[in-house]
Amino acid sequence: MRILGLAIGLIIWSVTAASPLEIEDQRVFPGTSARVLRIISTTDLAVFEPYIRAFQNDHPELSIDYTVVSSSTLHGAIRAGAQFDLAMSSAMDLQFQLANDGYARRYRSGATETLPDWARWRDLIFAFTTEPAVVVINSAFFADLDLPFTRQELIAILRDNPERFGGALGTYDVRESGLGFLFATQEDRSSDAYWRLNEVMGRLGPKLYCCSSLMIEDVASGRLALAYNVLGSYATTRLEQDQSGRMQILQMQDFTNVMLRTVLIPATAKETDAAGAMIDMLVRLGLRDVAGDWPLPSLRAAGLGETTGFGPIRLGPALMVYLDPLNRRAFVTEWENAMEQR
Amino acid sequence: MMVVTRSIGKRLTLLLAGVAALLSVLSWSMVTGLAREATQRTQDNVLAASATTIAETLRSEQGAVRLELPYAAFAMLGAISQDRVFYRVTADDETLTGYEDMPPPVPGRQGQVMFDTANYRDAPIRMASISRLVLAGDGPVLVTVTVGQTRDGVGAIAAELSQLAAIFSVAFFLVAVALSAFVAQTSLRPLNEIAAAVSRRGPSDLRPLYREAPADLAPLLNALNRLMDRLQQSIRRSEDFIAEAAHRIRTPLATVRAQAEIALRTVSGEPEKDRLRRIIRAVDESSRSAGQLLDHATVAYRTEDLARDRLDLADLVAQTVAAMEPTAAMRDIHLQVDGVPTPISGDAVLLESAIRNVLDNAIKYAPEDTTVTLGITHAAGAARLTITDQGPGLGDEPVDDLIERFKRGKNTESIVGSGLGLTIAADVLRAHGGRLDLATATNGSGGACVSLVLPLV
Structure with missing residues (x-):
């Protein structure tokens, strides 16, 4: 069984290695040093660009390689071991499965500690929008x-x-x-x-x-x-x-x-410190009280569900039921x- | 020599603290074990419920096994903790869905939930599996549903409970130690009270100790009382013996002296007369020593049950001086009394014996043709009788030594004496609540100045 799994893994790996990801959009935001923070995301470049600019304000030395793919491509790429430092997706269920199956790296900081329980899971996956x-x-x-x-x-x-x-x-x-x-x-x-x-x-x-x-x-x-x-x-x-x-x-x-946009650090990440810093920034913005000019809503915007009364979709193993x-x-x-x- | 070992109180406290520590550790490990067991059971129950819920959906459809993972089966796992979840459904060893490489389930009877612990994806997991026969195609197929979950939540709760139990155990231990110390102190209190009562007593107080004591201490108290009783009897016997012996010696000595006096008058040769005089002097000295021994015994007797008569110190001095006048006159010593009426309370016989012994010493050590002064003064509620001579004084050694029994000053070799005089006087005064002061005379003669200090009435 294990050999079979390995074989499947190898096939997926060879396929992804041979044919590059189905990339919808990609852009490199150059920094002053050779360090590159590689982000794979489902969020449109135009939407996320202000966040990258804000991040580079604080960390001008970091180049950011931002790749936009579909959520299933993202899921497949991380499972196949593609090297990225941060994976950001709107598909909570796929993100959750990555974390559950051990493709995410643990991260804990003062910022993530302030997240409400429903917006994080096991210090592996963090929500920053509703x-x-x-x-x-x-x-x-x-x-x-x-x-x-x-x-x-x-x-x-x-x-x-x-x-x-x-x-x-x-x-x-x-x-x-x-x-x-x-x-x-x-x-x-x-x-x-x-x-x-x-x-x-x-x-x-x-x-x-x-x-x-x-x-x-x-x-x-x-x-x-x-x-x-x-x-x-x-x-x-x-x-x-x-x-x-x-x-x-x-x-x-x-x-x-109400969907939570979530971010995780893949197990293959190399620039983990930079990835952590980006998570901290996203979490802080997610918990902001004033809406501001940010394109994505905060956790508070719909998290309390004044219009729905249902609250956001729960981050938990039940998300994996439909992925079966x-x-x-x-x-x-x-x-x-x-x-x-x- | 007494060998002091560790105190009973400390030993008792340590022993009780040891017991408390043992109990604390025991209770902590028990609570920790129970907490682990309870949390494990909670997880097992939820896992079993989840696996059963999935197994319930198994059905046969067009000859194939079909199942639908119910939302609730995983939602309930997410409800108790943030643990990773794995699952697998197999039909006759072929994986239908889920994680193919999950550790195989423990074989069990159909419909029975089996639990197992294993390592999967770098984490220890707890698994529940249940098997069900499903009729599909050409026969029944054994379908096994396995649901696994990491144990972090369980571990965290168990660790938290264990920590709580540890805090309680430490608190319990501290309280137990404090109580142990208190208990040890309380149970030793009667013993300490008896010790205090015994050490509070005067040097010659040998009365039996009558007080409330716990049953455990009654034998000790009885033994102590018997010992004191024996000691008292033994002391009394020896005092009796001394008094009896002194009395018996004095009478024949008087006869010998009388005969020697007669012989002195009848013999004519000067050497013989001189020899007889020496005999008379030695007899006198022996008689005096015997008298002092008798006095000492009397003092020991009478202080036991001291009389408290109202007396005038000046009277006592006058009587004693009158009695001692002939002895002083023999050595041409003038006794000068300087007294005012001074009310005191006590035993006349003892006080007279004390004054006599001090005065006797003064007369004995003073050179011939001098004056011994007896003065009575009052100061700060005390009467002071001062007897001053013009003799050789007390010498250089510490004056307190002179009051000891049979102890004599170093400058007295030429004069016969027993060394009992000052001891008797000091004993009498102490029994009356007074004291004996020894000093060198301040009148420039260098003689001794002995003061008998008594409380005024």
């Missing part, structure tokens, strides 16, 4: 309709106006997006309306996306009437730049998933049945 999943709409499509504020209302509107919303709905492709899968599974667990909504959306021929930013872009441009389960933080940033004035963010009142291959296959099959009716 980001709700929201619905983004283009109000042009809702001209003479009441805006939906619960899933029931959303289902009713979609069901009553198939000609208007046909082909104009967008959501995550849970097979591709780790975050989409996390949102979907958590919603499955929490709300019975989820599958009925999927059924209704499936009949309307939804467009499936890998990432929040593309979905939001399509809503803004009018290609989509509604994007379901997108990252609130990205939507807010995009809304500020929106010229048309037709983009609108809706937060479901019946239930809202059998469970995942069963879930994806059911999702495909609902989504791909045409």
